[in-house]
Amino acid sequence: MASHRHSVEIRYSSRRRTIGIEVRDAQVIVRAPKGFPERHLRAMVAAKSGWIEDKVSRQQARLQRRPTYQYQDQERFPYLGGWLVVKVTQGARQSSWREADQLVLQLGTRSQQSVKRQIYTALTAWYRAQALEILEAKTKRLCASAGLSVGRVNVRATRSKWGHCTRSGDIQYNWQILLAPEPVVDYLVAHEVSHLVHQNHSSAFWQQVRRLCPGFEPHRQWLRQHGHTLILPFE
Numbered sequence: 001m002a003s004h005r006h007s008v009e010i011r012y013s014s015r016r017r018t019i020g021i022e023v024r025d026a027q028v029i030v031r032a033p034k035g036f037p038e039r040h041l042r043a044m045v046a047a048k049s050g051w052i053e054d055k056v057s058r059q060q061a062r063l064q065r066r067p068t069y070q071y072q073d074q075e076r077f078p079y080l081g082g083w084l085v086v087k088v089t090q091g092a093r094q095s096s097w098r099e100a101d102q103l104v105l106q107l108g109t110r111s112q113q114s115v116k117r118q119i120y121t122a123l124t125a126w127y128r129a130q131a132l133e134i135l136e137a138k139t140k141r142l143c144a145s146a147g148l149s150v151g152r153v154n155v156r157a158t159r160s161k162w163g164h165c166t167r168s169g170d171i172q173y174n175w176q177i178l179l180a181p182e183p184v185v186d187y188l189v190a191h192e193v194s195h196l197v198h199q200n201h202s203s204a205f206w207q208q209v210r211r212l213c214p215g216f217e218p219h220r221q222w223l224r225q226h227g228h229t230l231i232l233p234f235e
Contacts, residue, residue, distance in 0.1 A: 008030055009029050009030070012032055013034060017033055019032050023055035071116045077123065078179045080182040081181035085101060086105055089104060090107050090108075105122040130178060132153070136153040142189055143196070151166075151171070153172075156172060163191060164192070165199070169196060171196075176232065180226070191216075
């Protein structure tokens with residue numbers, strides 16, 4: 001099944017009741033209830049071909065701007081607006097620590113993984129640990145200054161969200177935000193902390209963001225424009 005030159009993947013589900021057409025990473029996905037006639041799906045895709053072509057081309061352009069890394073000794077990685085240079089060593093066990101603008105990754109001598117995979121694993125583990133420490137501290141400090149109470153602060157890697165605040169007051173961040181400049185990180189924290197007051201994106205919410213992070217607009221725009229580059233892909 002194709003829309004112009006783009007292949008389309010159909011995903012049926014017995015629990016689904018509606019038709020959905022999604023373009024993700026320049027790939028077209030159609031979600032439909034189990035047993036829905038494929039000819040009708042073809043007709044729906046054809047009717048939206050212009051929209052699909054536009055989305056695919058835009059996403060292809062964004063994908064071409066995504067960074068690639070070799071995961072090797074002396075390679076540079078972005079960190080809070082600066083750069084860290086990886087220094088690879090070997091030891092009895094895996095360990096990581098920072099020395100000024102250098103990140104030392106000590107790889108275990110008994111690992112069966114490739115050196116590239118070990119570097120990737122150690123590097124992302126270090127970023128994740130740093131993200132939890134930094135984002136938890138920033139969140140609690142901002143909450144304290146604003147007279148707000150926050151629950152648990154967690155980090156993980158997500159595809160579509162940089163942060164999420166639950167109704168119970170827990171906040172989750174995408175740890176890859178540490179690849180952005182620190183003012184952008186501070187904006188994200190202010191954004192999620194503001195959701196402790198407003199569980200929406202109303203004008204009152206944005207007024208709250210402005211109180212916590214005056215002049216946040218350029219940082220929000222930066223994240224919208226460059227957020228897709230804040231990844232550490234392993235291919």
